[in-house]
Amino acid sequence: MTAPLLTRRQFGKSMVGIVVAFTFAPALTWSAEAELPGDLGVAPRLEAWLAIAPDGTVTIFTGKVEIGQGVLTALAQIAAEELDVALPAIRMISGQTGLTPNEGFTSGSQSMEKGGAALRFACAEARHILLDQAATRLAVPVTTLKAADGVVTAADGRQLSYGELASSGLFHRDATAKVAPKPPAEYKIVGTSVPRRDIPAKVTGGASYVQDLRLPGMVFGRIVRPPGPGAVLTTVDMEAARRLPGILAVVRDGSFLGVVALREEQAIRGREALLRSAKWRETTTLPDEGRIHAWLQAQPDEVAMVSEKRSATAPVVRRLTATFTKRYTAHASLAPSCAVAEMSEGKLRVWSHTQGVYPLRASLATVLKLDPEDIVVAHVEGSGCYGHNGADDAALDAALLARAVPGRPVKLQWMRDDEAAWEPFGSAMVMQLSADLSADNGIVDWQHELWSNIHSSRPGRVGGVNLLAAEHLAVPFAAAQGQSGGEDRNAVPLYDFPNQKIIRHLIRKMPLRTSALRTLGAYGNVFALESFLDEVAEAAGVDPVAYRLRYLSDPRARAVIELAAGKANWRPGVKSDGVRGRGFGFAMYKNLACYVACVADVSVNRQSGQVSVTRVVAAADAGQIINPQGLEMQIEGGVIQSTSWTLLEAVRFDRARVTSRDWESYPILHFPAVPKVEVHLIDRPDEPSLGGGEASTGPAAAAIANAVSHALGRRVRHLPLDPGWIKGAVL
Amino acid sequence: MVTLDVNGKKHAVDVSPDTPLLYVLRNDLGLNGPKFGCGLGQCGTCTVLMDGRAVLSCMMTAAAVVGRKIVTLEGLGSLEKPHPLQQAFIAEQAAQCGYCANGMIMKSKELLDRTPDPSEVQIRSALAAHLCRCGTHNNIIRAVQQAAREMKS
Ligand code: FES
Ligand code: FES
Numbered sequence: 088m089t090a091p092l093l094t095r096r097q098f099g100k101s102m103v104g105i106v107v108a109f110t111f112a113p114a115l116t117w118s119a120e121a122e123l124p125g126d127l128g129v130a131p132r133l134e135a136w137l138a139i140a141p142d143g144t145v146t147i148f149t150g151k152v153e154i155g156q157g158v159l160t161a162l163a164q165i166a167a168e169e170l171d172v173a174l175p176a177i178r179m180i181s182g183q184t185g186l187t188p189n190e191g192f193t194s195g196s197q198s199m200e201k202g203g204a205a206l207r208f209a210c211a212e213a214r215h216i217l218l219d220q221a222a223t224r225l226a227v228p229v230t231t232l233k234a235a236d237g238v239v240t241a242a243d244g245r246q247l248s249y250g251e252l253a254s255s256g257l258f259h260r261d262a263t264a265k266v267a268p269k270p271p272a273e274y275k276i277v278g279t280s281v282p283r284r285d286i287p288a289k290v291t292g293g294a295s296y297v298q299d300l301r302l303p304g305m306v307f308g309r310i311v312r313p314p315g316p317g318a319v320l321t322t323v324d325m326e327a328a329r330r331l332p333g334i335l336a337v338v339r340d341g342s343f344l345g346v347v348a349l350r351e352e353q354a355i356r357g358r359e360a361l362l363r364s365a366k367w368r369e370t371t372t373l374p375d376e377g378r379i380h381a382w383l384q385a386q387p388d389e390v391a392m393v394s395e396k397r398s399a400t401a402p403v404v405r406r407l408t409a410t411f412t413k414r415y416t417a418h419a420s421l422a423p424s425c426a427v428a429e430m431s432e433g434k435l436r437v438w439s440h441t442q443g444v445y446p447l448r449a450s451l452a453t454v455l456k457l458d459p460e461d462i463v464v465a466h467v468e469g470s471g472c473y474g475h476n477g478a479d480d481a482a483l484d485a486a487l488l489a490r491a492v493p494g495r496p497v498k499l500q501w502m503r504d505d506e507a508a509w510e511p512f513g514s515a516m517v518m519q520l521s522a523d524l525s526a527d528n529g530i531v532d533w534q535h536e537l538w539s540n541i542h543s544s545r546p547g548r549v550g551g552v553n554l555l556a557a558e559h560l561a562v563p564f565a566a567a568q569g570q571s572g573g574e575d576r577n578a579v580p581l582y583d584f585p586n587q588k589i590i591r592h593l594i595r596k597m598p599l600r601t602s603a604l605r606t607l608g609a610y611g612n613v614f615a616l617e618s619f620l621d622e623v624a625e626a627a628g629v630d631p632v633a634y635r636l637r638y639l640s641d642p643r644a645r646a647v648i649e650l651a652a653g654k655a656n657w658r659p660g661v662k663s664d665g666v667r668g669r670g671f672g673f674a675m676y677k678n679l680a681c682y683v684a685c686v687a688d689v690s691v692n693r694q695s696g697q698v699s700v701t702r703v704v705a706a707a708d709a710g711q712i713i714n715p716q717g718l719e720m721q722i723e724g725g726v727i728q729s730t731s732w733t734l735l736e737a738v739r740f741d742r743a744r745v746t747s748r749d750w751e752s753y754p755i756l757h758f759p760a761v762p763k764v765e766v767h768l769i770d771r772p773d774e775p776s777l778g779g780g781e782a783s784t785g786p787a788a789a790a791i792a793n794a795v796s797h798a799l800g801r802r803v804r805h806l807p808l809d810p811g812w813i814k815g816a817v818l
Numbered sequence: 819m820v821t822l823d824v825n826g827k828k829h830a831v832d833v834s835p836d837t838p839l840l841y842v843l844r845n846d847l848g849l850n851g852p853k854f855g856c857g858l859g860q861c862g863t864c865t866v867l868m869d870g871r872a873v874l875s876c877m878m879t880a881a882a883v884v885g886r887k888i889v890t891l892e893g894l895g896s897l898e899k900p901h902p903l904q905q906a907f908i909a910e911q912a913a914q915c916g917y918c919a920n921g922m923i924m925k926s927k928e929l930l931d932r933t934p935d936p937s938e939v940q941i942r943s944a945l946a947a948h949l950c951r952c953g954t955h956n957n958i959i960r961a962v963q964q965a966a967r968e969m970k971s
Contacts, residue, residue, distance in 0.1 A: 154915070155914045155915025155916070155917075155952055156914060157914075282908065282911060283911055283913070285913075285916070286907070286908050286911060286913050286916060287897055287900075287908050288897065289913050289916035289919055290891070290900070290904045290907040290908060290912075290913065290916070290919050290923060291891065291892070291895060291896055291897050291900055291904055292849060292850045292851035292890065292891040292892035292896075292920075293850060293897065294850050295850070295916065296850075296853075296917065298853065298854065299850045301848065307845075332834075350833075350837075350841070350845065351841045351844075351845055352833075352834070352837045352838060352841050355857075419951060420951060421855055421861065421863060421915070421917045421918055421949060421950070421951045421952075422853065422854070422855055422863070422917050423854075423855075423856075468915070469915075469917075470915045470917030470918075470951070471914055471915035471917070471951055471952045473951070500854065502857060503855075503856040503857060503858055503860075716911060720911065720914060720954070720957065721914075723953060723956065724914055724952050724953035724954065725953065726953065727953030727955060727956075728951070728952070728953050749856065749858055749860060750856060750858070750860035750861055750949065751860060755949060755951065757946050757947075757949070758942045758943075758945040758946050758948065758950075758955055759939075759942045759943055759946050761942070761953075761955040761956065763956065764956055
């Protein structure tokens with residue numbers, strides 16, 4: 088594992104002077120009007136993105152980080168393709184402050200669109216520069232040169248390798264984005280299912296995760312969280328904990344409590360001792376879990392008209408309405424969050440599975456009152472995160488503990504209940520829909536009104552530093568306000584309805600801390616929209632697939648719907664036998680990214696009310712495909728995770744505490760219940776590449792809900808599915 | 819001092835006998851295969867083989883495994899010489915984040931040792947207590963099936 092941090096200077100040395108005096112200074116000549124593609128503008132110097140060593144090794148610097156979806160493999164493919172080097176010659180350095188470009192967060196399925204586009208142009212231009220060099224050295228016209236496998240060959244057979252050509256300072260210049268990347272027809276590496284680069288180590292016990300990081304002199308930390316939001320630490324016997332074997336420090340700052348020990352199990356025992364003696368003043372201010380949706384609707388809100396469309400239409404003959412809900416849901420990463428931090432002579436080094444090293448660094452600097460320049464944050468993988476989980480919070484915890492043992496790296500590992508009770512959750516939501524129908528069963532007016540907490544309160548986003556422990560310190564930092572916008576994701580239908588009104592109610596008051604969970608509000612909104620559309624189609628007596636197509640003009644949307652329906656052998660008008668059901672769901676993620684349509688088959692156990700999803704057929708169009716197998720796995724992974732959310736998942740709480748604190752109280756889908764999944768991809772080599780990591784969760788949920796409604800003959804409107812309700816529905 | 823037999827070698831480790839095996843393997847022996855996921859016996863990421871049986875190393879103390887043969891992911895095979903299961907997990911790309919892979923592979927090793935030709939249902943039920951949050955299950959099933967074929971031939 089490349090644990091010890093590299094600085095750019097050290098890196099430069101290791102590359103034999105290829106990278107010198109690197110800076111992230113603004114471009115020398117680049118002007119604001121000439122917008123650079125993707126993220127290229129955040130670091131418009133070519134050397135910010137790549138370096139070539141004398142042995143021909145190409146190092147790619149990316150601010151995007153691996154969150155378990157293969158992004159580094161896909162980005163390496165893009166770089167290798169544009170540079171004309173073999174894939175193994177590419178080395179990826181990702182997510183380290185001061186070393187890689189500041190590409191914000193790895194989130195929102197934008198790594199290909201933003202990070203990929205930047206690399207594509209940077210590498211195309213780098214190749215062009217290398218060829219120019221070769222032309223000069225060989226004294227031949229550049230047009231007579233060919234490049235392959237990192238070697239430039241002249242018509243007369245003379246060769247120069249990239250390693251020989253890449254002299255010091257060659258990429259010390261601004262990117263112009265004037266060199267056109269390869270036309271897709273010439274692709275050899277992009278568009279193929281090259282194997283993920285990280286898997287061999289992961290299945291043979293290589294050091295792959297921040298949990299596997301071992302530094303000299305490293306010690307172990309654990310934290311003790313309050314029992315619930317709003318609880319305040321009144322007394323704790325720190326001395327008793329200090330007397331236990333191996334304890335190096337017990338740290339208390341307000342209601343933040345933690346322990347550092349020589350050995351991991353000693354830290355855990357220290358934590359247990361603190362838990363036993365700690366007295367908390369608890370508040371019972373959480374809303375009634377059973378009435379959470381009514382509570383949301385009763386809170387002060389910020390109302391916005393998201394979309395309104397008015398036009399003259401046929402007279403309305405009937406109106407349908409329905410209310411849909413979802414509960415608070417968890418990322419429930421398989422590994423509780425973890426970070427390593429070391430404080431030495433006023434400088435802090437942090438290794439974290441954060442999705443954004445720069446925003447995390449800024450927030451850490453604020454809380455710890457350090458100059459950001461004195462902090463290095465390096466990304467090291469954790470388990471899959473699916474959005475904003477406890478990663479950043481654990482980084483602050485580790486730093487707070489590291490301050491107590493200067494000079495020693497502290498590995499801070501959250502216990503399961505730390506993650507289960509304190510990760511930021513996906514918001515509960517209410518969606519009220521109505522549709523006005525004309526005499527010919529057409530939709531003349533569509534209304535979607537939703538209530539939700541915030542869906543993004545990542546570090547660095549508006550208001551507050553958004554790191555959990557900061558809110559518990561003796562001098563606390565304000566709780567996060569978060570950034571609005573995710574609540575209404577995919578609430579606006581892609582369907583062409585002549586009239587529509589989409590209204591969102593943002594409820595700032597968060598009973599439980601909420602932030603970005605895979606797809607943000609789109610999961611709830613697509614579930615509601617696509618369920619309700621089915622309901623309307625049923626009332627109209629029209630096949631739901633045909634009804635969708637009737638309102639869709641976008642040919643790519645139509646194509647995925649037709650593909651999914653075709654592959655699943657969708658037949659209109661099939662009656663359910665009361666046990667088995669089939670449903671359809673579709674969305675274009677964010678209404679501007681990847682298209683996915685799903686057909687789900689379910690069977691309902693009429694005695695127990697349990698639903699099993701037996702098979703899901705998905706079709707996806709993510710524009711140009713970089714790695715088909717990788718994309719397929721993202722789509723499939725989203726379908727399976729969504730199945731779990733839809734069938735099983737809700738964060739549980741009483742008036743004081745989160746009560747779902749382990750895998751028994753927050754169950755997720757188990758192996759025997761996992762559906763078979765078929766994914767069919769449409770490749771659009773001439774369209775921009777769109778991320779697929781989030782695209783399938785909404786459509787899968789809707790397809791499952793529609794399938795259960797089909798089986799039961801009664802509409803499912805509340806997630807997760809409730810076996811008690813289903814049993815009642817079949818009586 | 820506790821002496822453990824791990825991956826065919828004896829290791830004398832200076833730990834309190836009630837230390838969970840998981841931490842001894844990870845911190846004293848420097849092994850990465852067994853992973854901490856819950857420490858509660860609910861997720862399967864910490865699985866190792868004890869005398870050929872898949873056990874949860876977070877739920878066993880070091881003292882309890884004295885005299886037993888422990889095998890971890892590292893003991894199955896290596897990057898250079900992967901076990902057929904590891905090879906199949908690579909070939910089927912049966913990992914998204916990969917954090918569950920250790921448990922999936924170790925449990926499947928136990929399964930294939932007893933049931934060389936498992937049905938899909940047998941694979942699913944053998945792995946029922948092993949959680950995967952990324953939704954890699956179907957690739958994992960294919961990998962186990964591929965390894966089974968490989969190990970028979
Ligand atoms: S860590 Fe042992 S079962 Fe979860
Ligand atoms: S691959 Fe991430 S938990 Fe299984």
